[in-house]
Amino acid sequence: MARLAVIDGVVYAPSDAKISVYDRGFLYGDSVFETLRTYGGRAFAVDEHLDRLERSLAALAIALPASRAVLTAELMDALLRADNTESYARLMVTRGQGALGLDPALAHAATRVLLVEPLTMPPLASYLRGIRVRCIRTVRASDAAHSAKLANYLASALALRDARQAGADEALVVDRAGLVIEGTTSNVFAVVGDRLVTPAVEAGILDGITRHHVIATARELGMDVELASLAPAALAESREVFITSTLREILPVSEVDGHRVGAGARGPVTEALHRAFRRRVGAPWVFGGDP
Ligand SMILES: Cc1ncc(COP(=O)(O)O)c(C=O)c1O
Structure with missing residues (x-):
């Protein structure tokens, strides 16, 4: 290595x-x-x-x-x-x-x-139990640069520190309108009813490559995908929430601002999407549950 x-x-x-x-x-x-x-x-x-x-x-x-x-x-x-x-x-x-x-x-x-x-990935327990997130209002350098992947992550680093100090694992970024737009280094998705909801690129997010593959995977599985941003309370009331990134793929969220999401563990839609994503990238399933 x-x-x-x-x-x-x-x-x-x-x-x-x-x-x-x-x-x-x-x-x-x-x-x-x-x-x-x-x-x-x-x-x-x-x-x-x-x-x-x-x-x-x-x-x-x-x-x-x-x-x-x-x-x-x-x-x-x-x-x-x-x-x-x-x-x-x-x-x-x-x-x-x-x-x-x-x-x-x-x-x-x-x-x-x-x-x-x-490459190191989060521990298996995070995929099974999900992570806890805090929604934090902040303005990032990238907000002024049309979603360029700018090296300046200071506002996000401070949001992550605040989230950790509040006992969470990750921060979700809340924009000026009070809506959750993405994670500090990830995109965010929610399962609302039988739809998959994720903010539009125009919301000021990084146009994540994993996000693209997850949207395509969801459509292949027959799911409707809606591009919309949710307020923290609505996010917490979703059936399932997960974040996506190159390094973490599809990581379940089990708690938003101290409120349990769904059953408080990886949900069935998140797991089905993650399994299909792994097939799409040609990688074996190594995230627990049935083989
Ligand atoms: C702000 C932000 N959003 C989303 C992502 C996820 O993008 P990708 O799936 O291309 O890794 C990242 C990745 O670093 C990021 O920094």
Whole structure:
């Protein structure tokens, strides 16, 4: 199992991987990123991640630092070198280095950094029992950048800290209108009646790649999917709630703001969707219940 870092195409051991203190990613959070994972050792949904990376870069008017072919080849090479059973990969692009000063024109060449680590997922108990969430009102840097996957997660990190201090596992982000729009690093879904409800991209969410696959999976299973945002109280009264992300797939929520959701454990719709999602990505079922 290995961790490694690739900076502008050069491979480093993690302890040797260094970025200039004049890099605008460090100075101003002037950067975007993608989080990918492998299934069976192969990177999943690379094109979808590169499409989103390009959209994030376009929102910040940063040029793609290398062609998609080069970025893909660097990713494949790093995954091969790391040789993990399953890997997590974080691809970051900053506007690059420049003299101190806020003006983006001070930087001339974007910096790209790829980190590869062994993949770790939440414990099985979280998939069986679900996690507890707190709904926290906050405004994020990404709210001003048209859903770009900005590196600045400060507001979400503070919301997560508040949620943890309140005894929960995760925070859900509440917007100015008082509606739950997503998790700190995940999208949110609710089962309401026999429909699956999840906020629309226009609500100001990150257009999650797992979210896309879950919506497609639900439609394949014959479910109606409604794009809408719910208030915390309505979310708590849903039959089932779950969050989705590349690293966690489909993770049940058993408690919203101290109120039990459904039976207080993974519900049947969440489990059916997760099983179908695993079939879609070609991975075995390892999340408990019947084999
Ligand atoms: C704010 C936010 N929403 C949603 C997601 C889930 O996106 P994906 O399914 O592409 O991992 C993430 C992932 O990091 C995120 O940071």
